[in-house]
Amino acid sequence: MQDEFELIQSLLSERVDVEGSHTIEVDAGDDAAVFLPSPSLSIVTACDTMVENVHFTKETMRPFDIGWKLLASNLSDLAAMGGVGKYILLSIAIPPTWSETEMIGIYEGINDLARKEQVRLIGGDTVSTSGELILTLTILGEIPPGKALLRSSAMPGDLVFVTGHLGDAAAGLHILLSQSETYQAAFPVLVEAHKRPRAQLQIGEWLLHSGYRPACDDVSDGLAREAYEIAEASHVKLVIQPEWIPISTACQTYASRIQYNPIEWALNGGEDYQLLGTISPAGWKELQQKAIACGWKVTQIGYVEPGTGTVEMEVSGKRRELQTKGYNHFAK
């Protein structure tokens, strides 16, 4: 695999020289990479794949943005655990329809975010395909043993909260698909939310160290799915107040222009890469204080009740079970 590694290495010549680089014993270029983990820390690892025409198209995303978003989605998985990213391995299946210039753009996007978040490429694979461009990134990070934030920690009496705004990324994709230059110019923050998400690593890390053992998940597939993941893993009921869901002014404004309910984007749009969590009232108070001090946005959107893995929406005191618009890759 020497050729491929040389390619990756040359493209990533401006590769990040991060703080932990001295722990790399064998860098990209040999059969495998070797690093010395930090003493007394566990390894946290996740893997995300992005497929052309499923997760992005050449029309909606520049190569730089595709690379950036690939790494952001991986980092978001680590943020949801409270971990810190350290190393990445990148696999690319390249079709003849993608040029070397475009591939360099993807590497540059990965590289730019890698520099900001202090993670380092240590290996991967590059293969050709006659199909679509497919990118797989595996991330390795560190986390204090026994402290990872789990989906299964939600307890009756907890509050349900989210970070940031929800729905912006889906609204941005809607604008890009509409191909309206007017809307793109009017709502840059929404387009940016779709193209250049940031993982909420700092908040995840604070939650881990808070001692409250919050439940946590990242909002990659829409609030509805993530809420069910926590409810099911914790065997509780999540009750969501839709009017509490934080929708940005830009998102509300664009939604009203096209006469759409922005809550739908928040619930089923996905790719916001915010954190959804549950935490005790005492923990919530502390999180709010920390958020004010750090300039984070956190919003209570509901509460946790005893239950068996369900999610309900409460509107004007009336409840209905939340429907998810899930998908199954094997579904006909």
Add this chain to the structure above:
Amino acid sequence: MQDEFELIQSLLSERVDVEGSHTIEVDAGDDAAVFLPSPSLSIVTACDTMVENVHFTKETMRPFDIGWKLLASNLSDLAAMGGVGKYILLSIAIPPTWSETEMIGIYEGINDLARKEQVRLIGGDTVSTSGELILTLTILGEIPPGKALLRSSAMPGDLVFVTGHLGDAAAGLHILLSQSETYQAAFPVLVEAHKRPRAQLQIGEWLLHSGYRPACDDVSDGLAREAYEIAEASHVKLVIQPEWIPISTACQTYASRIQYNPIEWALNGGEDYQLLGTISPAGWKELQQKAIACGWKVTQIGYVEPGTGTVEMEVSGKRRELQTKGYNHFAK
């Protein structure tokens, strides 16, 4: 990504309960997996991708074999470093042309070899594609710090050696592509070498602990390319005696039937997943003794001279530079 993990988990219900399982803090099913590395060991990691119609076809490989070979190729990267496999993350891009039954077959193939080699699936991603089936496996293993076998350790005066036979996998592929049932029945060992390779983990581990610091590479892309990788990384010249290259009787017999030179398969066929190494004469003596005791096959195929990253073939005392039939994914 809950659905996908549930799918993977249900398909891998017979997943290996390996010795190291107790070090897994968070298993597949949350946003990321967490494990506690063994104290005083480094992490070794590699990533391999297999693409339909590039690395396999439905005609040449059963789903079970595809899964098996994917893991074997990853394990082989670790074997080349002297490492031990522990955990894997699997990403699959599934086109509509592959059925659930076929996907289960792939998981079973991975699972079967995972059980034999004591590695455990801890995460991954499953996405749909309209293109080809693409499988990416990331492997994490352990290795004593500072001891990994490198391509850059070859020294003038070393011997060049390989494990096992070379060319069997390429001969097996040739038989499969010929669609001759007669040849398939006559040379099962060659077909098996293509479909069900085994990584040379034990030999890699012995080499690491031998104290001789051999150079090492796995023969995934053919002897010629791997020899250049060692020569270039070590800034030496490798001199190969083609008549010393170990060709199995089956491979020789099949090659003579079709009037082909089996050395070509050894040099440029690839996928043998044997180890190519260089070692001092004292180390070679010890390796030979160990090989006899363990039933390993090791063969000297040349020697190392001072040089600048070249590989020469010596036939009847005459030398010529070895040509590699490399490829470049960006080549037009």
